Amino acid sequence: MQIKLVSENKITQEQVEQVFNLPIAIGRDLSELPPNLNNEPVSPIVLLDNNRQISRFHAQIRLNNNRVYLEDKSSNGTKVNGKLLVKQGQVLNTGDTIIIGGYTITVVILEGGGQDEGTVIVGEAATVFNFDPQSQVLPASRLEPIPNVASSISFNPHTGILEQQVSSSPSISRSEFPYNLSFWHRPQISLREIESSGFLVRETEYLACGGGMGSFVWVDMLRIAGVKTENIKILSNQEKPYQRYKTLLKNCQISEDKRIRSGSDSCPDNIWGWPGYGLRDAKKALFSGQIGAAIGFLWQVFAEPVHADTYTPIAGDVFDSMDRESERINWQKMLEPGAILSLRQTEDGRYCIAYCSDPQNRRHYQFLLARYVHICTGYPGLKLLPDLEKYRQEYPQETGNSRTVVQGYEEHDHIYTHLEKHGGTLILRGSGIVASQVLDRIYQARKRNKNIDVIHLNRNPRSGN
Structure with missing residues (x-):
C-alpha cells in the first residue's frame, strides 16, 4: 500500500508531494532506522534536525488490520492533529496532520495502489526532507519525475x-x-x-x-x-x-x-556590502530632516532580528x-x-x-x-500544484485575462480589476509572502467595492497578530 506525504519546503515555500510504500520509518539518523518491519522492506525518511528535537528513530507508519497506523518511538513525541503521542500509536486518515520537530506533514492515503500525482520515491535509499540550507541535498537520481x-x-x-x-x-x-x-x-x-x-x-x-x-x-x-x-x-x-x-x-x-524580502547587506550593486541599504535609508532620512525615521532604520539594522524586525529595502x-x-x-x-x-x-x-x-x-x-x-x-x-494543472487541462479556454484561477507569480491584475467593478468572492490558498501581498491588494480593492469576500485556505491552522 502507498501513502502520499505532503509538506512545505520552508525555504522556497513550495508544496512538496512524495509517495511512499508502507511501512515507513522516520528519524534523523539513517543508521538507526530499521531496514525491515514484519519482513517487509522499510521506506526510510530522514528528517534533518540541528536542534535535536527529532529522535534517531522517531516514528513508523505501517498497516495494522488494514488501517494506516502511526506509532511514536521518540522521546519528544509526535503530534497528530494537535494531539501529542509519546510512545503511543494512532490510526491515520486522509487529511491528518503530523508534526515531528519543525516539520508539518499532511497524510493522503492512496487507495488501489496509488495515484499518478506526486513524486514517486524509488529504490531503497533514504529520502531526505531537505529544509536546511546547510544540509545535504537528495540526489536527483533518487527521484522519478512525472x-x-x-x-x-x-x-x-x-x-x-x-x-x-x-x-x-x-x-x-x-x-x-x-x-x-x-x-x-x-x-x-x-x-x-x-x-x-x-x-x-x-x-x-x-x-x-x-x-x-x-x-x-x-x-x-x-x-x-x-x-x-x-x-x-x-x-x-x-x-x-x-x-x-x-x-x-x-x-x-x-x-x-x-x-x-532581502537583507540590508544584500546589495547587488555593492559587493562590499557597506554601506547597506539600511544605512543609505538612514542617511537619506537624516538629510531630509526625518531624524526619527533615520534612528528607526539604524535600530532595525543593528538590533535585528532579536530586538527589532528585520530591515528590508x-x-x-x-x-x-x-x-x-x-x-x-x-x-x-x-x-x-x-x-x-x-x-x-x-x-x-x-x-x-x-x-x-x-x-x-x-x-x-x-x-x-x-x-x-x-x-x-x-x-x-x-x-x-497538481490540482491547478488538472484544472487548466480541463478548461483550456481560460487563457490570459480570462483566467479565473492563477498562480500567485503569474500576471493577474485583471482579477482585481474585475472585483473592483463587479465584486465577488476570492479564494486564496497559502499564507506566504505572496498571499500577504494579495490580501493587501484586496484591502485596497475593497475601498472601491465593499462587495468583495475572501475565503482564505490553509492546510494547517495559523496564528498571528
Whole structure:
C-alpha cells in the first residue's frame, strides 16, 4: 500500500508531494532506522534536525488490520492533529496532520495502489526532507519525475516572457541550430569546424550567461578587478539585470514603493556590502530632516532580528542603485542580446556558446567563444500544484485575462480589476509572502467595492497578530 506525504519546503515555500510504500520509518539518523518491519522492506525518511528535537528513530507508519497506523518511538513525541503521542500509536486518515520537530506533514492515503500525482520515491535509499540550507541535498537520481506534465511557469528562453510551460522536459529538434551540425554532438569540438560552419563566430575572454542579478554581481566584480569592457560579454534576453525579478515582484503585488524580502547587506550593486541599504535609508532620512525615521532604520539594522524586525529595502531603491552601478561599469556596452541555445567545450580548452540574436523570429544564429564562462540563469521554474494543472487541462479556454484561477507569480491584475467593478468572492490558498501581498491588494480593492469576500485556505491552522 502507498501513502502520499505532503509538506512545505520552508525555504522556497513550495508544496512538496512524495509517495511512499508502507511501512515507513522516520528519524534523523539513517543508521538507526530499521531496514525491515514484519519482513517487509522499510521506506526510510530522514528528517534533518540541528536542534535535536527529532529522535534517531522517531516514528513508523505501517498497516495494522488494514488501517494506516502511526506509532511514536521518540522521546519528544509526535503530534497528530494537535494531539501529542509519546510512545503511543494512532490510526491515520486522509487529511491528518503530523508534526515531528519543525516539520508539518499532511497524510493522503492512496487507495488501489496509488495515484499518478506526486513524486514517486524509488529504490531503497533514504529520502531526505531537505529544509536546511546547510544540509545535504537528495540526489536527483533518487527521484522519478512525472513525465510530460505542464508543472511550472517560467521565463521563455526565447522571448523572456513569463508563461506556463507545456512540458517539463522540452524536446530538442535535431533539425534546428546547432543540433543540425554533426560536429556539435561530440564532447569536444574543433575550432576549424566552428569557423567552417558558415555562422558568425566571435571571441571574448569572459562570458556571463543569463544577464540577471547573478551575472550582474560577477561582472561587477570583474570590472572592479580591472577587467576591461571589451573583454566581457553578457548574453541575455533582458535589458536590465533585475528585469525578471521586477516582473515577479509586480505579479505578486509588490510595487516599487514597497519593501522586498532581502537583507540590508544584500546589495547587488555593492559587493562590499557597506554601506547597506539600511544605512543609505538612514542617511537619506537624516538629510531630509526625518531624524526619527533615520534612528528607526539604524535600530532595525543593528538590533535585528532579536530586538527589532528585520530591515528590508524598498524595491525601487534597489533598482535605482543597480541602474547607477550598471552605468558606472558600462553594462549596456557589454550586453549582447540573444537566447542561449547550447554550450560545448572546444579542443583548446575554451567554451563555445551557440545562441540566437533574434530569438523571437528564430534567426541570426551565432557562435561565441570564451575562456571563462559564468552560468547564472535564475530559477528553473515556479511549480504549479497538481490540482491547478488538472484544472487548466480541463478548461483550456481560460487563457490570459480570462483566467479565473492563477498562480500567485503569474500576471493577474485583471482579477482585481474585475472585483473592483463587479465584486465577488476570492479564494486564496497559502499564507506566504505572496498571499500577504494579495490580501493587501484586496484591502485596497475593497475601498472601491465593499462587495468583495475572501475565503482564505490553509492546510494547517495559523496564528498571528
